[in-house]
Amino acid sequence: MRLEEIVGIVREYFSLALLAVITLGIILILIYFIVYKTILKGKKSVSKKRLLLLVMFSGYVIMVVGVTFLNRGPTYNAGMDFSLFSSYRETWNSFSVRHWQFIYLNIFMFVPFGILFPLLQPRFRKAIWTIGVAGLCTLSIESVQLITGYGNFVVDDLFNNLLGAIIGYGITMGFITIKEKGIKPSFFYFSPLLLVIILSISVFTYYHLKEFGNLSIVANNKVNMKEVTLTSDVEFNAKKATIPIYKAPSYTKAEADAFAETFYKRMDVDAADIEDISYPDQGIYRSSGEKSYDLWFQFLDGGYSFTDFSSHDEGIVPKDTDEESLKESLLKFGVDIQKDFYFQRVDTGSYEWIIDKKVSGNQLIDGSLTATYYNDHTVKQIENQLITYDKIKDVQIKSEQEAFGEILEGNFQILSENNRIDTLQVHKVRVSYYLDSKGYFQPVYAFQSTLDGSNMTILVPAI
Known part of the structure; x- marks a missing residue:
């Protein structure tokens, strides 16, 4: 997804949110003046600050609903993924801008929630209230997406949304603490934001300092090999080889x-x-x-x-x-x-x-x-x-035996529900090549196999 598309989506649902907020505001003003003030003779008034916060929060909620539901059609790709940090492993292995965008957008989406909620009500200045409500909201979003087919139920999305809410809460409470107690005590509240920034810089710096890129064929989750019937038609060489990388x-x-x-x-x-x-x-x-x-x-x-x-x-x-x-x-x-x-x-x-x-x-x-x-x-x-x-150069690679050991450990990628298989038979192994995220044509071992009755080539990184 391009930055222009992201901005376009935000602009589209900002307009929707603005229209909805204006409509809601007119209705509430009519109720306040006609019903509460005139008919019920009410004396209480609503502060401009609180009204502004309610308007901002209502608009934000409408935008979130638009992005998470209206931006997709039903049967989008409904499914469940309970493996924590699997999306992070997938993002690291592919190291594509698209994957990083999804992670950071899921975090950023709940930052306004954490910022606005403590300002709406003093009780929400307690972390347990804001984070608890944020948890219920993101859990509801994921559940409704799964039930309606408008998206997946992904544990990592819950984590990212909660992290965003914690960062937003920390920003608000940090500035409140600066005003009330000074700068030094506020560092505790800003620490989630600082930690994410430091970790992000560290990950990208480490990646760019690496000689070669990452391989998308690396498994995001291990295959459960405990009850797999595994056979092989070949004997694997224990000797390491040296071959070119391109x-x-x-x-x-x-x-x-x-x-x-x-x-x-x-x-x-x-x-x-x-x-x-x-x-x-x-x-x-x-x-x-x-x-x-x-x-x-x-x-x-x-x-x-x-x-x-x-x-x-x-x-x-x-x-x-x-x-x-x-x-x-x-x-x-x-x-x-x-x-x-x-x-x-x-x-x-x-x-x-x-x-x-x-x-x-x-x-x-x-x-x-x-x-x-x-x-x-x-x-x-x-x-x-x-x-x-x-x-580019010659590199030493694993032996066939070592690469097969990766399969024994379940360190390979398959398209199977719950990463479970029953039978695996290896027929042949050869050295092949696969393009990594930096454009290097890396050597990989290609195991020609039969997996649960279907022909499949299992790729294992050779470096």
Whole structure:
């Protein structure tokens, strides 16, 4: 999710909250003056400060409801995750901006709750009251999301929301304490905020000082291996090996923009007609002129996906062709296919070139390119994931035996409810590669296996 989208969501529900608060305010004013003051002859008045706080809190509640429910449709992805800090492990392993955003947004969402609640009522200046009510509120949100299908019930969300409320409470009580007792006693209340800042800086500093990135294939939770029937068709070598590690070509935003401009220039599309929608890890470049095009470009390795929307025009349909004609059509896009790639037909008009980790000098070429040819003799869809990696250095890796030990410990990733399996049979093991979060093509062990009757390749980090 882009920052612009987050701001857009906040702006959208801020407008909704403002409209709802104005409507509610008018109703309450009418009740106060007509019913309470005129009919009941009431004498008590409401302070402007308290009224302002009530308005702010009402608007905040409406915004939270909008973001947690109205921003999603039913059957969003209903499920349950009771594993504490599993989202933190997933975020660390992938180390993507998107994952970090979800964690920090879940924390930040309840900071206003902690700030406003102690100001509404003196009793809520006691931590147990504010944190207790915050706990009930976030528990209710998670439960309703699960029941209605508007989201997941995630223990980590409860933790993050509570942490946000504690930070907000600490901010309010910290400033109150400064006013009443001075700066020194207030540090206790500001400590949750300071702790989160220090831990965040430490995590990001440690990550950037690491030589290599993190692997998303690392398990977030261990597989329960206690009652698993485990067999192997191979004997695992106990000797460690030394093999190369490679680096993918990474692109800055400016370099990606230049690639897109050159790509579209080949199709006579002016740079001024290109709409740029940028995410932290990819750029989307759209042209909506006389002809409409879409180009998705990955910053991490330079892979891209291209679509010419004239493929939806009447009478335009995929058509089979030969390899040489397809290669000639791809030259228009600056794509030059080498001779030693494996070529195959995928579907009508759709073809694929594949190369599996071919080493050439200090480079490794891996991936595939898919192109779809149409009856107007043009290519309108390209999925180019052919990546050329440069060798960085040789590294010592675990032995096959050590890697298999990770499987015995349940340190591998599967898509299974409760991370439970019954049977696992390993047929073969080989060294493969997997792209990490910093763009390094890291060695991993690939165990070709049968898991509960289904074929599966289990990946284990080799470094």
